[in-house]
Amino acid sequence: MTASMRAGRMLANVAALPARLIEPAMSRVQKTIGIKRMPWIFLIPNLTAVLLFALLPVFINIFYSVTGSDRLYPVDRPFIGMANYETLLDCRNYLQPSTCSRDLFWRALGNSLVFVPTQVVLMIGISLLTAICLNREIRGRGFFRGVFFFPVMLSPVVVALTWQWILQRNGALNGLLESVGLGGINWLVHADTAFAWAVAVTIWAHMGFYTIILLAGLQAIPRDVYEAAKMDSASHWRVFRRITLPLLLPVLLVVFVLCVIRSVQTFDELYVLTGGGPGSATMLMVQYIYEVGFAAQPRNFGLAAAASLLLGLVLLLFTALQLKFSRSARDG
Amino acid sequence: MADLDDIRIARNRPSPGLLGTIFGKRGGRKADWTDYVTYGYLLLGLVIMFAPVLWLVISSFKTPANLQDFPPTLLPVTTETVSVEGFDEPLPLYDVRTEDGETIRLAQIRRVGLNAQMIDPADPAAGRLVIKVANAEPVRKVRFTIDNYVNLLTTAGADIWRYVYNSLFITVVATVITLVMNSMAAFALSKYRFRGSTAALTAILATLMIPATVVLVPVYLIVAELGLVGSLWGVILPTVATPTGVFLLRQYMLTIPDELLEAARMDHASEWRIFWRIILPLSSPALAVVAIFSILSRWNDFLLPLIVLNNRESFTLQLALASFQTEFEIRYDLLLAMTTLTALPLAFAFIFLQRYITSGIASTGIK
Numbered sequence: 001m002t003a004s005m006r007a008g009r010m011l012a013n014v015a016a017l018p019a020r021l022i023e024p025a026m027s028r029v030q031k032t033i034g035i036k037r038m039p040w041i042f043l044i045p046n047l048t049a050v051l052l053f054a055l056l057p058v059f060i061n062i063f064y065s066v067t068g069s070d071r072l073y074p075v076d077r078p079f080i081g082m083a084n085y086e087t088l089l090d091c092r093n094y095l096q097p098s099t100c101s102r103d104l105f106w107r108a109l110g111n112s113l114v115f116v117p118t119q120v121v122l123m124i125g126i127s128l129l130t131a132i133c134l135n136r137e138i139r140g141r142g143f144f145r146g147v148f149f150f151p152v153m154l155s156p157v158v159v160a161l162t163w164q165w166i167l168q169r170n171g172a173l174n175g176l177l178e179s180v181g182l183g184g185i186n187w188l189v190h191a192d193t194a195f196a197w198a199v200a201v202t203i204w205a206h207m208g209f210y211t212i213i214l215l216a217g218l219q220a221i222p223r224d225v226y227e228a229a230k231m232d233s234a235s236h237w238r239v240f241r242r243i244t245l246p247l248l249l250p251v252l253l254v255v256f257v258l259c260v261i262r263s264v265q266t267f268d269e270l271y272v273l274t275g276g277g278p279g280s281a282t283m284l285m286v287q288y289i290y291e292v293g294f295a296a297q298p299r300n301f302g303l304a305a306a307a308s309l310l311l312g313l314v315l316l317l318f319t320a321l322q323l324k325f326s327r328s329a330r331d332g
Numbered sequence: 333m334a335d336l337d338d339i340r341i342a343r344n345r346p347s348p349g350l351l352g353t354i355f356g357k358r359g360g361r362k363a364d365w366t367d368y369v370t371y372g373y374l375l376l377g378l379v380i381m382f383a384p385v386l387w388l389v390i391s392s393f394k395t396p397a398n399l400q401d402f403p404p405t406l407l408p409v410t411t412e413t414v415s416v417e418g419f420d421e422p423l424p425l426y427d428v429r430t431e432d433g434e435t436i437r438l439a440q441i442r443r444v445g446l447n448a449q450m451i452d453p454a455d456p457a458a459g460r461l462v463i464k465v466a467n468a469e470p471v472r473k474v475r476f477t478i479d480n481y482v483n484l485l486t487t488a489g490a491d492i493w494r495y496v497y498n499s500l501f502i503t504v505v506a507t508v509i510t511l512v513m514n515s516m517a518a519f520a521l522s523k524y525r526f527r528g529s530t531a532a533l534t535a536i537l538a539t540l541m542i543p544a545t546v547v548l549v550p551v552y553l554i555v556a557e558l559g560l561v562g563s564l565w566g567v568i569l570p571t572v573a574t575p576t577g578v579f580l581l582r583q584y585m586l587t588i589p590d591e592l593l594e595a596a597r598m599d600h601a602s603e604w605r606i607f608w609r610i611i612l613p614l615s616s617p618a619l620a621v622v623a624i625f626s627i628l629s630r631w632n633d634f635l636l637p638l639i640v641l642n643n644r645e646s647f648t649l650q651l652a653l654a655s656f657q658t659e660f661e662i663r664y665d666l667l668l669a670m671t672t673l674t675a676l677p678l679a680f681a682f683i684f685l686q687r688y689i690t691s692g693i694a695s696t697g698i699k
Binding site: 007009022023026027030038040043046047050051052055057060061073074129130133138144146151153154157158161165170172174175176179208236264265271272286289290293301304305308309312319 | 542573623635
């Protein structure tokens with residue numbers, strides 16, 4: 001707490017200069033509008049930003065998705081009904097992307113449908129295992145906690161370039177394999193290995209965040225529950241199954257939802273690491289939206305908006321499910 | 333009495349042994365197999381988490397020739413050179429195996445096919461020798477070279493400071509605005525009872541459910557309407573009103589007693605003065621957590637800058653780095669130096685703030 005206090009005080013000192021100019025102005029405002037309306041003065045900047053950049057865009061997005069043409073300004077865009085959704089969802093055989101009018105959308109969707117569950121399950125499994133290890137009474141716990149959190153600080157671009165440097169054909173991994181007598185593989189050029197590394201690299205980059213949250217959850221479990229279990233000489237596995245897991249469930253659910261939402265939105269790391277390739281093997285939904293709406297010429301804002309609304313719908317569904325689950329977990 | 337019992341029990345414990353002393357639990361309790369498994373796992377984690385970044389940083393100190401080596405060398409090495417009389421350029425040194433099985437050190441003048449012309453640097457007058465390349469090994473020495481950094485700063489020097497400036501500007505300005513804006517809203521929502529406060533709180537928290545990528549297209553439209561495409565403000569403004577920040581600060585401010593405000597009002601302090609002089613300083617722990625989150629995400633932002641900042645002058649470090657990769661496909665020397673430079677500020681911040689960041693996230697992340 002003390003470090004943060006000091007940091008906060010320093011910030012306050014830096015900010016004190018313009019504050020001296022604001023204070024007289026603000027007290028004049030208070031005199032004219034009265035104390036009752038002052039909370040709105042405090043709220044308006046934030047509300048404006050929220051309305052402008054979060055709530056309004058949702059409605060604009062809906063409008064975009066039912067209009068066509070490559071023009072950005074809403075007045076220039078003719079209404080085309082559900083055509084964008086029809087284009088996206090039009091397939092002769094839904095299991096074969098090549099028979100769809102928007103085959104990249106289906107590839108991206110298919111990739112996301114494999115990527116998200118795989119990543120979430122592995123991420124939570126590894127984070128939980130790490131958190132349990134860090135929760136034990138061992139030497140250097142603080143140090144190890146920092147070790148696993150470290151990559152969270154790195155920017156996605158740095159993460160991607162670091163791993164690209166290691167995974168390239170003449171990279172460190174192949175060098176290591178060579179030295180133990182195994183042949184190297186061009187990891188990012190083969191579809192399967194590129195996808196596997198896409199999962200691995202994103203787990204590497206983000207697991208620290210979930211580990212820390214799970215660790216906090218573990219530390220909130222009262223010690224005496226474990227003491228009681230020790231009295232009954234319960235096995236490690238039994239203690240984990242019967243005590244740790246049930247008591248950690250609320251935190252696990254939160255982590256699950258955060259993880260799914262982040263996973264569905266994965267873009268930066270893979271955009272730099274593989275560029276969605278080879279072919280479209282690692283292209284996920286967000287990259288599809290980016291490609292259609294911003295990278296491709298002509299920009300198809302309507303299609304991108306329709307795709308992002310479908311994505312939002314899936315996320316909403318997940319959040320609703322989580323609420324239902326956590327409520328039923330709470331009610332027992 | 334209890335203390336004495338504890339001491340007696342402690343004495344009766346079996347000695348933990350050497351491995352137990354190193355890997356033992358806190359308080360010297362004997363380590364069992366689960367402890368060894370734990371340490372094994374954590375040490376493996378240490379390698380997997382740190383090795384890639386360490387490898388990148390070490391590689392950034394290699395010469396371009398050294399970077400091409402396969403299998404890669406662990407440390408940066410350079411071929412030793414020597415200046416020999418009569419030659420303008422320093423010549424590379426080689427260890428040559430002679431037919432008698434001896435090894436002599438020669439300097440290479442030039443290579444012709446499978447043979448090389450060499451000269452004895454100690455005795456240049458002895459004339460040129462023709463040596464089979466297969467018998468010669470370059471003399472290599474570990475040397476960290478900063479040439480990559482120097483080259484980076486000379487070839488793209490002015491641009492890089494531009495990118496650093498842009499990244500810093502966005503991070504600092506966005507964080508300051510975020511802190512002020514969010515704490516103002518949190519103050520209003522925690523310390524006043526007024527009609528519409530629930531609606532305002534709901535509106536702000538509802539945005540938690542809207543992922544940034546879902547509203548990518550309309551946010552771009554609004555930024556364009558405001559005339560901010562290509563401007564740093566176009567990246568700053570959409571990100572400043574973070575719902576988590578408002579929520580976190582509001583929860584913290586709820587714990588500040590209202591009597592403080594009443595007392596200040598008695599002294600005729602204006603509402604702004606109460607907010608700025610009393611509430612803000614008292615909320616500094618929560619402000620610090622929000623600041624760290626803001627700094628991290630603004631410095632690392634990629635997607636929004638990618639679509640909004642369309643001209644090179646307004647690129648952030650992250651954008652420049654990503655574009656670097658496609659521009660200089662083979663210039664790994666510059667790319668590695670640039671990557672290291674980009675990761676460095678946060679790595680340093682992390683070393684100093686590690687304990688605080690992790691516990692700060694732990695205490696606020698689950699809410």
